[in-house]
Structure formats: C-alpha cells, structure tokens
Amino acid sequence: MDLDQIVENAYFESVSGVRTGDTKTECRELRRYIRDAREIIIPNHSDAKVIAINEVLEEFGLSKAKHLQIHTDACDVSRMPAITKAIMALDICSCDLVIARGRLGIPGSGSMLVILDKKGRILTASLSPPHIIHGKVISEAVRCEMTNALERIGFHKSMEKDEC
C-alpha cells in the first residue's frame, strides 16, 4: 500500500465517521516512504543546519540530504514560515523529501522542523521553544528536532536498513 492509498482509505473512514486514529499500517508505510527516499533536500541559506540534519539521517541509516541554498527570509513573512519554506523548496526542486526548519507561526512562537513528501504532504515534524528560552546552540537544537521527528513516528537508531 502506498501513501496515496493510505490517504484515500483514511478519507473514506473520516467521511463515514468511523475513523479511530492512526494505524500501524499507516505508520509503517510512512516510515517506508522515508526509508526509500533517495533525493532529500534541505532549503536553507547557511549550512549549519544541513550538517546537523545529515548527522541524524546517517545515525538512522537514511539517505543523506542535499543543501538547497536559497534565501528563505521571505518565508518569515507568512503565517507558517517553516511549512512555507518547505513548500517553496518543493516548488523549486523535485525530490522525494523536503526537510525544512523555520518559525512555527507568529514571531515568538519558536521553531518547527517539518518533513514533507514529494507532493507536499506533512509526514512528521518536531517543535522547539524559542532560542531565548531553550538556550541551545543551533546545531544541537536541530539535532534534537530531527531525532524527535523520526522517533515520534516509530524510527529508532538500531533499526535494520530494510526494516520499517
């Protein structure tokens, strides 16, 4: 079952009023999509976040991401900067996955790391407090977010490469 079928089945459950929550099959297919992704891009101006994200991808046995070096300041002038940044990258560059990190919402709302598939569907995400509250260096904050984004959907570091 691919992601399109997962979404279609869940749609029918929702409109029929019988949906009870995410299933094991859905989570497994979502992990499988990420596991099989070969072209992964990270839109960002500097490369500090890219290095941190790639360290985590390697720890989980996933493909490394490429740096899509673009100016992303314009995304902050939107209601959902992190998601806008990810979608902007997807509209510029074809790929299997986009991993973007930016502000969650209004100024002061902290940050979001979000992972979209090739169609722009949200697969997983992770949030951090504003830097002035958590006080971590940027690379450490991004490492934690990326790890959490994968672990919350059932990835763990000791997984075999072909295991989902």
Add this chain to the structure above:
Amino acid sequence: MDLDQIVENAYFESVSGVRTGDTKTECRELRRYIRDAREIIIPNHSDAKVIAINEVLEEFGLSKAKHLQIHTDACDVSRMPAITKAIMALDICSCDLVIARGRLGIPGSGSMLVILDKKGRILTASLSPPHIIHGKVISEAVRCEMTNALERIGFHKSMEKDEC
C-alpha cells in the same frame, strides 16, 4: 506593543535580512495575549479533551475554555487537520483563542495541539506521536500536549496571574 506591532516589526526585520530570531519582547507579548484571553474555545465532538485542557489552563492560572461542540471529522480530509479544525472553529465563533487538537498531517503522522489567536495566527503548538506508538490514554496525552504548548513559550505553573 500588541501582536500586530510584533508581527509588523518582525516583517520589516525579515525583508531587510536582519532578523536573528524570536525576542524576549515577542515571547512576553505572546504570553500576555494568552494571559488576557477571556473567550477561549475548543472545537471537538466529545468533551474528554476539553476537560483535560481546562485542567491545564487552571493550573497555569488562565481562563477556562468553552466547548464548541461540532463534528470535526471533515477536517481530517485536509492536509493539516489540526490547523484546519482550529480555523474552522474560528470561522464559526468569535473568540480570543482557539485550542484545537487533531492530526498533524498525513494519516500516521500523529497529533498536534495548536493555539490560534482571534485572527487565526499560530501562537504555539505541541506534537504527540501516533497513539499506537505512545500508548497513553487520550486525556493524559492531551494534558501533556497542552502543558508543553504553554511551557515552550515560557509559561510556568508558579507564575503570578499578572506576570508574563
């Protein structure tokens, strides 16, 4: 400084390329807005989540929320169900805050609790893994998400009522 000014200032910083991240002032104003909110709504069909959220609001000395009892299944047929649910509620009912909990993205992506202001701007949020992964009862998961959504922007339970 109100939220409109906060947003306007950050916009100018972003378009000038001088924005460096969320500021103490922004976080304080965001907390002040939540602290001053009187009309808070929670769109949901059942009331289990409302009870859990109100317990947390009370622990933080914030106003209690009202249950906007509507069918929200239709929101799952969207790309960002939790945010769609919050915006749907805002379009039905005037209020200072909406607190909505629903799916983050694609089926299998787990849940998001999101807090929007009266204009639909995202103030804070919190994420949970899919239920089949975290295994918590729903009320406990919602309590954790609501607590985290407030603490990540600098609220703490021992704050005085007029302190931000």
